[in-house]
Amino acid sequence: MEHVPPPAEELALLDRELVRLDARRTQLLHRRAWLLTVVRPPAAPPPFAPPGARPPAAPSVWGPPPTGAPAASVSGARGAQNVLLVLGGLLLAVAAIAFTLLSWGEMGIAGRSAVLAAVTAGALAAPAALLRRGLSSTAEALAAPALVLTVLDAYALHAVALPGADGAGYAAAASVVLASLWATYGLSLRRLRVPLPAAVTAAQLPLVLWAWSAGAPAVVFGWALLVTAAADAVVASRCGGLPVRVTAWSWAAVTGAVALLIGLTSSLSADGALSAVGPAALLLAGAVAVAAAGWRAPGEWAVAAGAVAGATAVVAVGGVPRAAVPWSWAVVVYLLCAAALSAVERLRAVPRGVVRGALGASAAVAAGAVLLVLPVVASALLGPVALPAGVWSGAPEGVREALGASMPWRDVAPAPVVLLVVAALLGARYAARPRTAGPVPGWWAAAGAGSLGLGWAAVPVLLAVADAPYAVAVVVDVAVVAGLLAVAVRRAPDGPMWTALGCAVAGAVGAGLLALASEPATYAVSGALVVLFGWAATVSRVVVVRSLAAVASVLCALVVAVAAGVSLEWSAPRAALVVLVVPAVTVALGVRSRPPAVPLAVSLSLEGAGAFGALVAVGMSVADAPYLALVLASCGVLAATTALRPERRPGAGYLAAGLFVAAAWVRLAASGVRDVEAYTLPLSVVACAVGFLRSRTDPALSSWAAYGPGIALTLVPSLLVAWGDTQWPRPLLLGVAALAVTLLGAARRLQAPLVLGGTVLALDALHELAPQVAQVFAALPRWAFPALAGLLLLTIGATYEQRLRDARRVRRSLGRMR
Structure with missing residues (x-):
């Protein structure tokens, strides 16, 4: 091809x-x-280069990059260079250490000296030559092994020339020499970043090592560390290099913290005032040093320095008197010192950041003191809950007997002092608030609220610590509640007002529980609280305060009513009639109260509290059916009276009808009546006739209001009796009657007859079919029920949308009925 x-x-x-x-x-x-x-012009020449000089090329192990090579190759070469230099420096340092520790004895003294001198001199000189050639990274990598060699030189000198010298003392002197040498070396070669931070690190050792060599006590070690920290702070504030500043501040923080920790430990462990003077001086010096460090610090650093300095000053000043008093009073001593520290706010020359930090430290000490005494406060406030003396077992001699022995009260005497001191501090802070026309700012309002709360908590604690007489304790508790209510009703809504109201309620609960030990005290305290809270509900201009005070007054009145029933030695069902007096009074007050004289919220709160009293009466009478029927009927009368008010008529009217029907059912059951229809049917006819006449005059009237009570009055008791009847006539007649009512409701489009009649008809049919259904299920095999249930679920699931539409259609149909 x-x-x-x-x-x-x-x-x-x-x-x-x-x-x-x-x-x-x-x-x-x-x-x-x-x-x-x-796109990327060449870098500008360094500041020390002569005008017109070209910038030196970046050093690279592999030489300059080829023309046209990507820029990333330069940074890659520098990264590889740094890795190799660091590894090389580490290997040289390891080799030097191994030579000094292992091969030192194999050479004579002349050889040793010559080798160390030559290697050290060469290592120290090499960075200078490399810097002149522009090889700064290589010079930096060789500087670190050079500094290590000087340490080894010092070790070798001690091993050869001064073997008998004290190790700690020699190390202290050597650290001084090394720090000076490294500082001089770093200042002469300023482009090296290792020597000066290394000099700062070496300077941490001399004073501590000298204290160690002298066998000094812990306080001397603290002074050595504190002086070292102060020197670090001076270096950090005067030195311009970032590595040196970071190193110096870091060491200052570490050594200063250890020094303060030593001072704190020594102060707390001092067994006398004289032995606490030394730690106190150390801590005071530390506080001054920290404050000086934060004097020119920016922002949050100044606040942090002020906080540390303030806390240290509190521990320092309080340490001396603390050593002279029992441990239980130590918290009071430190609290008073913290209170004195708050005076730093008046020093205008002190930077505001430091002042805020010191005030924060004072507040933290006060908060810690309060937290320490909280268990005592809880025991004093919650002690009456246990009622160790028993209800109406007789007035105890002192308040401690009523509180029980859960707290060793003799050992917690400083607790009320702590609470009162902190309350006084917060009160003074609140009194110094800026006077403005608007609401009090949040910080000042919190101070006022805290002062009220702690002052109130201090009262029961003080009574328990002093073991005040029982009568005195009860009177004081009620008086405190009165004072708190006076504060609450005379203030605008703010933090102190809500705190006063909450403390008043809590104090009323505590006083009421404490009064349960004595029958006269129960009546006196509960009656006084009824009057006090009633007065607050009348006088206050804040709706929430009036509402809460009204509820509290009603609840205290319920206590009086229950106590009256117990004093009369009546049974609980019979005493329920006395309890009903309270809801009756609330209904009477509600009928007389009209907006705007009485806000709607206050009226609702009053009536709600009365309704709760009615529920209490019903609960007390459940055990006795005749009394229960009487109580239900009485509650129906009260509800009907409430329904006289047009704004309450819908809800109260339904409630009254339901209560009357329930009372009739209970009365029939209590009388043992079997043929209930003879009593309920005439009433149902009359009720339905009245409803029919009312619906003629008011076409918008609901069928539930017109016919519901009358129909339910007969059908529901008959259904209950039919379920226990083994004969067939009653269920049959009930079913016929329910069917008739259901058809009538469907024909006249009345919701109540339709729903009530249909429900009774279904339940009556279920009662009649229940035995046959049970027989059918007993005859079926065990697998039949799961199979039928599965088929039912499948059918419902397949026609779910249709069933949902049917349900909506039925609901709409019922909704259109009256």
């Missing part, structure tokens, strides 16, 4: 094409090089 074109011509064609491609590639490379110079 012949080639087209021939092979010789094709070869010549390929050679010409390759030459053309080479020329085109060269042209494109030149164009790319020019574009790189336009």
Whole structure:
């Protein structure tokens, strides 16, 4: 087969094409090089370069990159260079250490000295020569092994020339020499970043090592660390290099923290005032040093420095008197010192950041003191819940007997002092608030609320610590509640008002529980609380305060009513009639109260509390059916009275009808009546007739209001009796009557007859079919029920949408009925 074109011509064609491609590639490379110079101009020369000098080329292990190479190759070469230099420096340091520790003894003293001197001198000189050539990375990598060699020189000198010298003392002197040498070396070669931070690190050791060599106590170690930290802070504030500043501040934080920790431990472990003076001086010096460090610090650093300085000053000043008092009073000592620290706010010369930090430290100490005494407060407030003396077992001699022995009250005497001091501090802060026409700012309002809350909590704790007489404790608790209510009703809605109201309610609960130990105290305290909360509900201009006070007054009145029933030695069902007096009073007050004199929320709260009292009466009478019927009827009368008000008529009217019907059912059941229809049917006829006449005059009247009570009055009791009747006439007659009612409701489009009649008819039919259904299920095999259930679910699932539409249709149909 012949080639087209021939092979010789094709070869010549390929050679010409390759030459053309080479020329085109060269042209494109030149164009790319020019574009790189336009897009990324060369870096500016360093500041020390003479005018017109070209910037030195970046050092590279592998040499300069080829023309047209990508820019990423330069950074890759530098990264590889740094890795190799670091590894090389580490290997040199390891070799030097191995030589000094392992091969040192194989050479004579002259050889040792010559080798170390030569290697150290060469290692220290090499970075200077490399820097002159612009090889800064290589110089940096050799500087670190050079510094390690100087440490090894010091070790070798101790091992050969001064073997008997004290190790700690020699190490202290050597660290001084090394720090000075490294600092001088770093200052002479400022482009090296390792020597100066290394000098700062070496300077941390001399004072600590000298204290160690002298066998100094812990406080001296603290002073050594504190002086070192102060020197670090001076270096950090005066030195311009970032690596040195970071290193110095880091070491200052570490050594300063350890020094303060030593001072704190020594202060807390001091067994006398004299032994606490040394730690106190150390802590005070530390506080001054930290405050000085934060004097010119920016923003949050100044606040942090002020907080540390303030807390340290509190521990320092409080440490001396703390050592002279029992441990239980230590919290009071530190709290008083924290209170004195708050005076720093008046020092205008102190930076505001430091002042805020110091105030934060004072607040933190106060908060910690309150947290420490919270268990005592809880025992004093919650102690009456246990009622150790028993209800009406007689007034105890002291309040501790009523609280029980859950807390060793003699050991917690400082607790009320702590609460009162913190309350006084917050009260002073609240009194110094800016006087504005608007609401009090949040911070000041919180201070006022905290002062009220802690002051209130201090009262029961103080009574328990002092073991006040029982009568005195009860009177004081009620008086405190009265004072808190006076504060709540005379203030606009703010933090102190809500705190006063909450503390008043909690104090009323505590006083009421404490009064349960004595019958006269129960009546006196509950009656006084009824009056106090009733007064607050009348006087206050805040709707929420009036509502809560009204509810509290009603609840206290319920306590009086229950106590009266117990005093009369009546049974609970009989005493329920006395309890009903309270709901009756609330209904009477509700009938007389009209907006805007009494806001709607207050009226609803009052009536809701009365309704709760009615529920209490019903619950007390459940055990006795005749009394239950009487109580239900009485509640129906109260509901009907409430329904006289037009705005309450819909809800109260339905409730009254339901209560009357329930009372009739209970009365019939209590009388043992079997043929209930003889009593209910006449009433149902009369009720339905009244409803029919009412619906003629008011076409918009609901069928539930017109016919519901009358129909239910007969059908529901008959259904209950029919379910226990084994004969057939009653269920049959009930079914016929229910069917008639259902058809009547469907024909007249009345919802109540339709729903009530249909429900009773279905339940009556279920009662009649229940035995046959049970027989059918007993005859079926066990697998039949799961199979039928599965088929039912499948059928419902297949026709789910249709069933849903049917349900909506039925609901709409019922909704259109009256």
